Amino acid sequence: xxxxxxxxxxxxxxxxxxxxxxxxxxxxxxxxxxxxxxxxxxxxxxxxxxxxxxxxxxxxxxxxxxxxxxxxxxxxxxxxxxxxxxxxxxxxxxxxxxxxxxxxxxxxxxxxxxxxxxxxxxxxxxxxxxxxxxxxxxxxxxxxxxxxxxxxxxxxxxxxxxxxxxxxxxxxxxxxxxxxxxxxxxxxxxxxxxxxxxxxxxxxxxxxxxxxxxxxxxxxxxxxxxxxxxxxxxxxxxxxxxxxxxxxxxxxxxxxxxxxxxxxxxxxxxxxxxxxxxxxxxxxxxxxxxxxxxxxxxxxxxxxxxxxxxxxxxxxxxxxxxxxxxxxxxxxxxxxxxxxxxxxxxxxxxxxxxxxxxxxxxxxxxxxxxxxxxxxxxxxxxxxxxxxxxxxxxxxxxxxxxxxxxxxxxxxxxx
Amino acid sequence: xxxxxxxxxxxxxxxxxxxxxxxxxxxxxxxxxxxxxxxxxxxxxxxxxxxxxxxxxxxxxxxxxxxxxxxxxxxxxxxxxxxxxxxxxxxxxxxxxxxxxxxxxxxxxxxxxxxxxxxxxxxxxxxxxxxxxxxxxxxxxxxxxxxxxxxxxxxxxxxxxxxxxxxxxxxxxxxxxxxxxxxxxxxxxxxxxxxxxxxxxxxxxxxxxxxxxxxxxxxxxxxxxxxxxxxxxxxxxxxxxxxxxxxxxxxxxxxxxxxxxxxxxxxxxxxxxxxxxxxxxxxxxxxxxxxxxxxxxxxxxxxxxxxxxxxxxxxxxxxxxxxxxxxxxxxxxxxxxxxxxxxxxxxxxxxxxxxxxxxxxxxxxxxxxxxxxxxxxxxxxxxxxxxxxxxxxxxxxxxxxxxxxxxxxxxxxxxxxxxxxxxx
Numbered sequence: 001x002x003x004x005x006x007x008x009x010x011x012x013x014x015x016x017x018x019x020x021x022x023x024x025x026x027x028x029x030x031x032x033x034x035x036x037x038x039x040x041x042x043x044x045x046x047x048x049x050x051x052x053x054x055x056x057x058x059x060x061x062x063x064x065x066x067x068x069x070x071x072x073x074x075x076x077x078x079x080x081x082x083x084x085x086x087x088x089x090x091x092x093x094x095x096x097x098x099x100x101x102x103x104x105x106x107x108x109x110x111x112x113x114x115x116x117x118x119x120x121x122x123x124x125x126x127x128x129x130x131x132x133x134x135x136x137x138x139x140x141x142x143x144x145x146x147x148x149x150x151x152x153x154x155x156x157x158x159x160x161x162x163x164x165x166x167x168x169x170x171x172x173x174x175x176x177x178x179x180x181x182x183x184x185x186x187x188x189x190x191x192x193x194x195x196x197x198x199x200x201x202x203x204x205x206x207x208x209x210x211x212x213x214x215x216x217x218x219x220x221x222x223x224x225x226x227x228x229x230x231x232x233x234x235x236x237x238x239x240x241x242x243x244x245x246x247x248x249x250x251x252x253x254x255x256x257x258x259x260x261x262x263x264x265x266x267x268x269x270x271x272x273x274x275x276x277x278x279x280x281x282x283x284x285x286x287x288x289x290x291x292x293x294x295x296x297x298x299x300x301x302x303x304x305x306x307x308x309x310x311x312x313x314x315x316x317x318x319x320x321x322x323x324x325x326x327x328x329x330x331x332x333x334x335x336x337x338x339x340x341x342x343x344x345x346x347x348x349x350x351x352x353x354x355x356x357x358x359x360x361x362x363x364x365x366x367x368x369x370x371x372x373x374x375x376x377x378x379x380x381x382x383x384x385x386x387x388x389x390x391x392x393x394x395x396x397x398x399x400x401x402x403x404x405x406x407x408x409x410x411x412x413x414x415x
Numbered sequence: 416x417x418x419x420x421x422x423x424x425x426x427x428x429x430x431x432x433x434x435x436x437x438x439x440x441x442x443x444x445x446x447x448x449x450x451x452x453x454x455x456x457x458x459x460x461x462x463x464x465x466x467x468x469x470x471x472x473x474x475x476x477x478x479x480x481x482x483x484x485x486x487x488x489x490x491x492x493x494x495x496x497x498x499x500x501x502x503x504x505x506x507x508x509x510x511x512x513x514x515x516x517x518x519x520x521x522x523x524x525x526x527x528x529x530x531x532x533x534x535x536x537x538x539x540x541x542x543x544x545x546x547x548x549x550x551x552x553x554x555x556x557x558x559x560x561x562x563x564x565x566x567x568x569x570x571x572x573x574x575x576x577x578x579x580x581x582x583x584x585x586x587x588x589x590x591x592x593x594x595x596x597x598x599x600x601x602x603x604x605x606x607x608x609x610x611x612x613x614x615x616x617x618x619x620x621x622x623x624x625x626x627x628x629x630x631x632x633x634x635x636x637x638x639x640x641x642x643x644x645x646x647x648x649x650x651x652x653x654x655x656x657x658x659x660x661x662x663x664x665x666x667x668x669x670x671x672x673x674x675x676x677x678x679x680x681x682x683x684x685x686x687x688x689x690x691x692x693x694x695x696x697x698x699x700x701x702x703x704x705x706x707x708x709x710x711x712x713x714x715x716x717x718x719x720x721x722x723x724x725x726x727x728x729x730x731x732x733x734x735x736x737x738x739x740x741x742x743x744x745x746x747x748x749x750x751x752x753x754x755x756x757x758x759x760x761x762x763x764x765x766x767x768x769x770x771x772x773x774x775x776x777x778x779x780x781x782x783x784x785x786x787x788x789x790x791x792x793x794x795x796x797x798x799x800x801x802x803x804x805x806x807x808x809x810x811x812x813x814x815x816x817x818x819x820x821x822x823x824x825x826x827x828x829x830x831x832x833x834x835x836x837x838x839x
Contacts, residue, residue, distance in 0.1 A: 041636060372634065
């Protein structure tokens with residue numbers, strides 16, 4: 001099954017604009033549709049609309065104000081308060097004091113902090129797509145990776161940073177590879193569908209982490225509402241690159257590096273070619289002597305490793321411990337993200353920056369405009385729908401040229 | 416040709432042996448796991464009465480010696496496994512049924528060693544907790560028999576759970592709330608149908624769209640409406656049958672088991688029979704199955720493939736909506752964030768486990784329901800079982816994975832499942 005509308009490479013003459021048309025229009029349409037939900041659940045707007053016939057001006061004003069509040073707070077969440085920034089910058093120029101500057105640019109730096117786990121998790125789902133696998137278990141893999149990283153991070157002491165940090169990161173990745181590898185193995189040997197199995201492994205992972213945090217990994221003397229592990233040793237930290245309180249850490253650069261590596265692996269290496277062949281046409285791949293089973297396991301394990309890196313990165317760069325519910329759903333969001341990014345590492349990085357920005361901004365939407373952050377999930381659902389059914393976008397915007405987009409493959413239950 | 420036939424025969428033989436080996440392992444597990452910490456004089460008391468309502472006759476409790484019972488149950492599985500090894504059974508369904516029954520019975524007797532335990536309580540809870548899984552599985556079967564994969568059952572149930580409470584509180588009518596659940600299921604199913612039948616979107620992706628949407632929207636509205644205006648989240652539940660006809664609840668065993676239940680349990684059982692009969696003994700069922708197995712042939716014979724698929728997917732949505740109503744109107748009466756907690760996915764597994772038949776799905780949803788009930792009821796016996804409760808919570812998901820891995824034999828899905836139909 002293939003979701004591409006056509007195989008003709010339209011992008012050759014349409015250029016970058018043509019490639020970006022579908023995701024851009026999808027995102028735009030998704031935001032417009034989501035606005036309906038924001039308005040539809042706003043009591044002030046609803047009462048104003050009820051009196052809309054007698055007082056259309058007021059109804060229009062209420063709608064405009066609700067949207068301006070929502071998207072205004074989104075803007076402040078993303079870029080920071082413009083007045084504050086200009087004040088702090090002028091103060092910095094006058095006195096050379098960076099303290100105020102860091103506070104003013106904190107919201108903007110947060111975009112990249114949030115984008116970091118998205119890049120890893122998005123790459124994980126995208127790598128699965130390339131092999132025709134639909135890994136919806138990234139969330140569980142994130143937790144398993146974070147648990148392994150936290151364990152290595154706090155239990156080994158006295159190691160130099162250059163040894164400890166990579167070791168911690170690797171431990172997380174290996175745990176994720178093992179976790180997702182189970183689903184890959186079951187798919188390869190028993191034909192069990194990876195969608196159900198990765199979903200089941202999610203629930204198992206959540207319970208496992210809950211058990212670990214209340215048992216073996218419990219922090220002594222912790223009495224907070226959320227179970228939490230011990231803090232990792234400083235030698236396992238991913239260093240922050242700016243003074244406090246900015247949380248921007250080296251994990252973002254690692255994520256970019258990993259994205260390049262994944263691109264090289266998929267498009268320039270033999271193993272990557274095999275994985276893509278299995279994804280594009282398993283029957284042809286088999287005829288060419290490529291083992292489908294081996295590639296299913298390999299792709300799933302790599303996918304799990306990438307997702308787990310998101311968890312390890314959060315533990316090492318941001319939280320410095322394992323806490324229950326530390327991921328607000330990076331793994332689930334990454335499904336939409338990978339689709340928006342067309343399953344290509346470059347697309348994933350761009351989409352991850354976008355999603356990181358959206359989620360970061362949406363937290364301000366929640367605190368300033370009282371719009372629940374779950375609006376992000378609604379946007380995502382529409383994004384996936386429009387990307388998966390480009391025909392809707394084409395009809396909606398009367399695009400003449402056919403939109404070419406990355407084929408995303410998954411199979412039925414049989415495998 | 417001969418080599419091919421030989422390979423096939425060998426692989427069948429191996430698969431056969433694997434099945435027998437699995438059951439041997441089950442027998443061994445019963446023997447080793449459930450004889451731990453058991454003293455020869457240990458007895459298990461299984462209660463047959465309920466504390467919920469006064470009964471006409473008070474039955475004596477069932478008192479069984481632990482060790483002999485476990486041995487007998489293990490022997491039954493052992494004999495069946497050896498028999499299967501020598502003279503393979505053609506159909507493994509009932510074999511699995513007996514093996515899982517023996518395993519669970521041995522577990523219960525072991526957990527209740529030296530103490531007492533309400534058997535009727537756990538059985539009635541099993542049936543109750545099996546209901547949403549059964550309804551989800553029936554919804555999925557309706558879709559998949561016409562070759563539309565529906566992993567959106569989870570999202571449909573979650574949304575239906577939300578609207579049922581909201582509408583029931585907003586209108587003050589529990590009937591309208593119930594209706595709203597069905598309509599919600601139908602609307603989301605229609606969306607799935609348009610995406611997957613009309614636009615030929617990959618059906619798993621289309622289902623994922625609906626699941627993410629449902630999760631996001633219910634969380635969003637829960638925070639924005641239910642928590643702001645709590646009058647919309649008051650407790651509304653359908654009356655139990657034993658409340659409507661008090662005498663029914665007084666019948667021993669049957670009363671607490673079948674009548675101390677929400678009507679949705681009954682609707683589930685009725686739908687089970689109706690769909691089983693419709694699917695295999697009516698013209699509609701034959702058409703549905705034809706569309707699911709070979710849509711082109713069905714089309715050639717004048718069956719409107721698209722119409723059959725639309726009808727079935729939307730009917731499935733209604734059934735899923737009923738499953739959603741179970742969580743609120745049939746159970747706690749309020750909406751809670753993510754309250755379906757993956758039951759829709761367990762329903763998928765029950766469907767696959769049950770080989771795409773309603774009766775099979777019912778049998779497997781009973782097993783899942785029992786596993787669910789255990790988690791609740793075993794809190795009382797937690798000292799006896801000494802397993803961290805998180806591992807008990809993992810159980811249904813692990814069972815699902817084992818079931819999917821097909822250790823228990825191959826399943827046969829509708830041949831055209833998941834493939835969009837292109838009219839020529």
